[in-house]
Amino acid sequence: MAPIISAVGVGKTFRQLKRQAGFGGALRGLVSRDYTEIRAVEGIAFSIEPGEAVGYLGPNGAGKSTMIKMMTGILTPSAGTLSVLGREPHSNRILNARDIGVVFGQRSQLWWDLPVRDSFELNRHIYDIPDSRFADNLAYLTQMLDMGSYIGRPVRQLSLGQRMRAEIAMALLHDPKILFLDEPTIGLDVVAKDAVRRFLAEINRERGTTIILTTHDLVDIEQICPRLIMVDDGKLLFDGELRHLRATLGSRRRLTLEFATDPGPLTLKTATLAADEGAAKHYLLENEAVSLIDVLNEVGPAHGLKDIKLEEPDIEEVIRTFYLNKPKLAGSAP
């Protein structure tokens, strides 16, 4: 199957006029042509198959939004080749828009003063959606996203959770093949986040809509995206399955041993001492083959062990470990 999105050596450099301090500096800035270059995206390569759900993850300023903007045709790459549904998105912006849906968590596509339903109607005309398809999709989305109680209300009166569901519906009315979402759960409460995540997982599973999602919320990734692309400083660090990453890095279980009194520095062969709080010592079990029994055998009965706590790493821990070890792991393949 041909990939639905492919990126080869994609880069984006922004040029920013250098600003100089003070009034004189501002005047000099008017005539100076001195630029700073910001490499937001550099040498990105990946290939995404139809029906995949991919999480695009990275710290602030890593180049996630810039990459989404290039895939949606809003920005033009400065380097490399980008193909979305077999087309160059930036030079085929109108055609591309017919086949994709876009949700930006921080920016609304809905008309602020109009009832939600009217924004949907406008999209029907813009995308020329046939009547029966529009009616079917509207019924499906209203039910799935529980919009019945507020579809007739102006957008400005909606809660953030209601608005986000309406944004997602708006992006899906024309049956796009790919749905791009830039931080769709930002600012939502736990219940609203859960509703959005479940719905996205459902349309990916049931309708085969390809999903590309940027987020800082790792639970979004865990619940929607089996595949993860991780970037930092504009560059690709990891492209593979979340479960693969977990299996590779997930061996760092955390063990806390609590003693009746401080046994002094207690270094072990089976576990690495990560933090020493006197009577409570925190270890990392780096090696998956090492069991709790192995550690307890090494500690022995001499120190008066009182309590033991063993924690499996959660996804936050896995990602943190990944970023801390990135020079070692960069370039990991699926």
Ligand SMILES: Nc1ncnc2c1ncn2[C@@H]1O[C@H](COP(=O)(O)OP(=O)(O)OP(=O)(O)O)[C@@H](O)[C@H]1O
């Ligand atoms: N229009 C622009 N002009 C100049 N620099 C820009 C522009 N857009 C983004 N940048 C810079 O490019 C880099 C990547 O920004 P981008 O918004 O893609 O990051 P991000 O990973 O989405 O970050 P965040 O998680 O904070 O949203 C940053 O250093 C940013 O300041």
